Amino acid sequence: MNQFQYIQPAKQKAAIDALTKDAKAMFIAGGTNLLDLMKRGLAAPEKLVDINKLPLKKIEFNNNGLRIGALALNSEVAQDKLVREKQPLLVQALEAGASGQLRNMATMGGNILQRTRCPYFYDIALPCNKREPGSGCGALAGFNRMHAIFGFSDKCIAVHPSDMSVALAALDATVVVAGPQGERQILFTDLHRLPGDQPEKDTILERNELILAIDIPDKPFAQKVHYLKARDRASYAFALVSVAAALATDKNIITAARIAMGGVAHKPWRLFEAEKFLEGKPVSEANFRSAAELAMQGAKAFNHNAYKLKLAPNSIAAALKAAAGIA
CATH class of the missing domain: 3.30.390.50 (CO dehydrogenase flavoprotein, C-terminal domain)
Incomplete structure (x- = not known):
């Protein structure tokens, strides 16, 4: 693992500015995926911007539905009385994902942004366009038991790993993000990309945009x-x-x-x-x-x-x- 700087800004603007000014900086929250990527040499940030001091953990219900802060832990969301009452499908998906220990560390925003578990992506001795654009896709002619049957390209056949994200896609969720130009809202079904010719890009987010919250509309899907x-x-x-x-x-x-x-x-x-x-x-x-x-x-x-x-x-x-x- 490479050496890196570590900062923990207390303000949202400072966190976003840190990534805007430094092309090799990355946000970190729970770190349940990023630290694995760093240990394996798949991510090598020169600066980690810890966002855990930002006030993004609140879970609340208003006239429009449920809002979950990006730093709310998966375990906290799954146990929350309001979420269990209003969005049991999300609870079921959270409880089906990962282990109890990981859910105690993983944040909602980080869960959304976790990277594929394709073995060709994780093995740096094998070709992978997602890891190294232009190197080829080892899974195409390799062992592809876990891989895609929809939306793939000749550049990548990997799948997205998140259980929680499947429920959010079904529930018409919206992701609230902020960047240097201010806030914007993205339909959850539009957030993640198909591989196309750029499988290295998992989402439509800019690298210096920060997920603030997830909004789930109050629709009749609680039973x-x-x-x-x-x-x-x-x-x-x-x-x-x-x-x-x-x-x-x-x-x-x-x-x-x-x-x-x-x-x-x-x-x-x-x-x-x-x-x-x-x-x-x-x-x-x-x-x-x-x-x-x-x-x-x-x-x-x-x-x-x-x-x-x-x-x-x-x-x-x-x-x-x-x-x-x-x-």
Whole structure:
């Protein structure tokens, strides 16, 4: 690990200015991902800007919905009475992610920004366009069991690792960020990028923009929700496929549906067409399976992840059934 400077500004502007003035500075909060990247030689900041003194930990509810500060810990959010009442889908996703020890350190903003766990990204002896643009993608012809079936390019087939982000994508969340030009709001579904020709860029954020908060609108998704995570083991493991499902119903008719997937793309994968298909239809296993098949249009597997073409629609249908309360 390279030597680095460490500062801990108490003001938001000072933190942003530090990254604006120093191209090799990085924000750090919980450090659960960044420190791993530094130890492996995948990140080499010359200055760490610790933002933990900033007042960004508040969890509050107003007329527009729930606002969660970027420095709120994953464990605190999952245990918060207000969050458990208003957004149980987020709670389920948080509790499915990482280990208890990591959730006690990981922040909401850091969780959103964590980098892929693709082994070709982490092994500096192997080619990876995300780590070293232009070097190639080792996963394309390598062992790609964990990799994408949607939205990939010939430059990168890695997937986004966050469980929490899948729920936020389904819940129409917005991310509030600040930079030298002031604050702006970004729809969560627009925040993360598909790899395209620049897989090294995970999000549309500028490097000196700071996440301040996450806003989740107050919509009727507090009862019929389910987060399903298919993984290799029940303990700490990243998703092979995950599904965040939320339904609103009136007399057994679906009035609104929200569905997103993890483990299948470079970003949380929102299933807009499947949602539209379900709206106005009766709650039924047949309709859920039809929606799942619709959601799979355009999916493509590689040598070792063809199982996802079956696991993904089965997971979508199962998550919807669980959300609806169908045994």
